[in-house]
Amino acid sequence: MSTLGGDAVGVLDRMTCILEAFDGDDRGMGISELALRAGLPKSTVSRLVATLVRQRYLERDGKLIHLGLRLFELGQLAEQPRELRIAALPVMADLRNQTGENVHLAIRDGSEVVCIAVMRGRSAGPSTVRTGGRLPLHATAHGKAVLAHDSPSGIDDVLSGPLAPWTPQTITDPAALRRQLVGIRGGGLAVEAGEFATGVSCTAIPVFAPGGRLAGAVSVSGYQDDLDADRVAQALRAAALTLARRLAALRAPSD
Amino acid sequence: MRSALTGEPVSVLDRILAILDTVRESHGATTITQLALATGIPKSTVSRLVGDLVRRRYLMRTDDGVTIGLRLFELGSRASTPRRLTAAALPVLAELYNATGEHLNVAVQEGRDMLSVISVRGRLRPVPSRAGVRVPSATTALGKAVLAFTVDERVLCSVITGLDSSRRHALEKELDAVRTESVAIDRCETFPGVVGVASPVLSPERLPLAAISVAGPVADMDPKRIAPLVRHAALALTHRLALQVA
Numbered sequence: 001m002s003t004l005g006g007d008a009v010g011v012l013d014r015m016t017c018i019l020e021a022f023d024g025d026d027r028g029m030g031i032s033e034l035a036l037r038a039g040l041p042k043s044t045v046s047r048l049v050a051t052l053v054r055q056r057y058l059e060r061d062g063k064l065i066h067l068g069l070r071l072f073e074l075g076q077l078a079e080q081p082r083e084l085r086i087a088a089l090p091v092m093a094d095l096r097n098q099t100g101e102n103v104h105l106a107i108r109d110g111s112e113v114v115c116i117a118v119m120r121g122r123s124a125g126p127s128t129v130r131t132g133g134r135l136p137l138h139a140t141a142h143g144k145a146v147l148a149h150d151s152p153s154g155i156d157d158v159l160s161g162p163l164a165p166w167t168p169q170t171i172t173d174p175a176a177l178r179r180q181l182v183g184i185r186g187g188g189l190a191v192e193a194g195e196f197a198t199g200v201s202c203t204a205i206p207v208f209a210p211g212g213r214l215a216g217a218v219s220v221s222g223y224q225d226d227l228d229a230d231r232v233a234q235a236l237r238a239a240a241l242t243l244a245r246r247l248a249a250l251r252a253p254s255d
Numbered sequence: 256m257r258s259a260l261t262g263e264p265v266s267v268l269d270r271i272l273a274i275l276d277t278v279r280e281s282h283g284a285t286t287i288t289q290l291a292l293a294t295g296i297p298k299s300t301v302s303r304l305v306g307d308l309v310r311r312r313y314l315m316r317t318d319d320g321v322t323i324g325l326r327l328f329e330l331g332s333r334a335s336t337p338r339r340l341t342a343a344a345l346p347v348l349a350e351l352y353n354a355t356g357e358h359l360n361v362a363v364q365e366g367r368d369m370l371s372v373i374s375v376r377g378r379l380r381p382v383p384s385r386a387g388v389r390v391p392s393a394t395t396a397l398g399k400a401v402l403a404f405t406v407d408e409r410v411l412c413s414v415i416t417g418l419d420s421s422r423r424h425a426l427e428k429e430l431d432a433v434r435t436e437s438v439a440i441d442r443c444e445t446f447p448g449v450v451g452v453a454s455p456v457l458s459p460e461r462l463p464l465a466a467i468s469v470a471g472p473v474a475d476m477d478p479k480r481i482a483p484l485v486r487h488a489a490l491a492l493t494h495r496l497a498l499q500v501a
Binding site for chain 2: 013016079116
């Protein structure tokens with residue numbers, strides 16, 4: 001029993017190492033590079049890859065291996081991002097058109113947030129995260145927006161943990177962060193000034209589902225020098241209200 | 256090794272993938288009991304594997320079972336084919352949407368189905384498809400556009416199996432026409448009241464990579480007017496994909 005259990009964990013961890021070896025830039029890899037990146041013996045990797053290709057979790061293009069269509073199909077079925085995305089995409093498009101900046105939607109996942117939708121602005125700076133990418137709670141506007149609405153013990157857990165400095169501007173003092181979180185919880189916007197990527201600033205607002213449950217956070221970001229804070233704040237507040245109304249309508253029996 | 260007797264998946268990896276595949280077939284949400292029934296794996300083993308999958312965020316527990324977890328969403332958004340197609344197709348879809356205002360899809364072949372990779376909502380409600388959803392190859396315009404250029408006998412057989420001889424004959428004749436016209440039409444065969452027009456996106460070797468479709472209400476969408484627009488969009492996408500590779 002215990003050996004079988006141990007084996008399952010081993011196989012699942014090896015599968016995870018292989019799948020997570022592929023980063024966001026869609027560069028195919030040969031078996032040798034994949035083994036190196038996954039930190040596994042080449043023979044193990046070839047065996048697992050053969051099964052994963054057969055089941056379309058991976059795709060083979062000549063010698064190169066890519067993440068496959070089955071993962072896309074499974075990912076599209078994920079309930080939580082799907083509902084929020086459906087409600088949010090038109091609101092995000094408006095927000096992008098009004099501000100000309102990048103608009104991101106993210107949800108909480110444990111000690112990080114996951115970006116579930118991106119709309120790039122016309123005049124916008126670099127987008128610092130893509131769909132499916134993860135962001136730290138303490139160093140991003142999204143993270144602070146969702147963390148502020150966590151329970152007191154949940155906030156304590158994060159603030160007492162390591163607060164990694166992503167840039168020289170990252171706030172790593174728990175007391176200073178806590179003051180910001182209190183302000184956000186009181187209805188303020190979550191602001192990040194070059195704390196995650198130098199020169200890029202971001203403002204986020206939490207989004208609530210019916211019943212007051214926190215659904216995620218939506219943000220506007222751009223080059224620190226260009227961002228018109230007042231206009232962005234006004235547009236974000238309006239967007240959060242519209243989005244909450246759309247989420248409520250999705251849940252209603254008919255619309 | 257009990258597989259010869261019971262047909263259940265033997266290796267741990269096969270069991271894990273069988274569980275994930277069953278969650279997919281249940282449209283993303285199911286229960287431990289259903290998983291055990293569908294996979295033939297003993298319930299106690301299913302329970303333990305699901306626990307492992309939940310801890311690693313492949314699955315997520317709900318009030319009455321399990322659903323897809325965020326790790327699969329993250330990995331899925333990095334998958335190669337949808338990303339390349341999306342990058343190449345967005346400007347083409349924007350133009351096609353401006354010209355038609357109808358529901359658009361770009362889909363790829365998955366077994367005997369077409370899997371939508373990008374979906375743009377038009378005036379058609381309720382929407383019969385969205386990204387990540389499968390529609391049958393045998394009846395949809397998307398499916399027929401790709402089948403006409405499919406050389407894989409196994410795929411053709413799996414689609415044709417289950418059709419009676421008159422429908423099989425009709426489909427073969429239709430595929431012949433698609434090969435010359437580069438346009439396939441679904442006249443309410445899949446969804447009542449919905450007509451679809453699709454054109455294939457081919458590789459330089461003329462193998463089907465994907466198809467692009469326009470779907471609208473049968474009452475006032477004229478397939479003849481739409482056909483050249485779809486054909487043009489598919490050609491544009493074919494060119495953009497070829498440029499991406501080069």
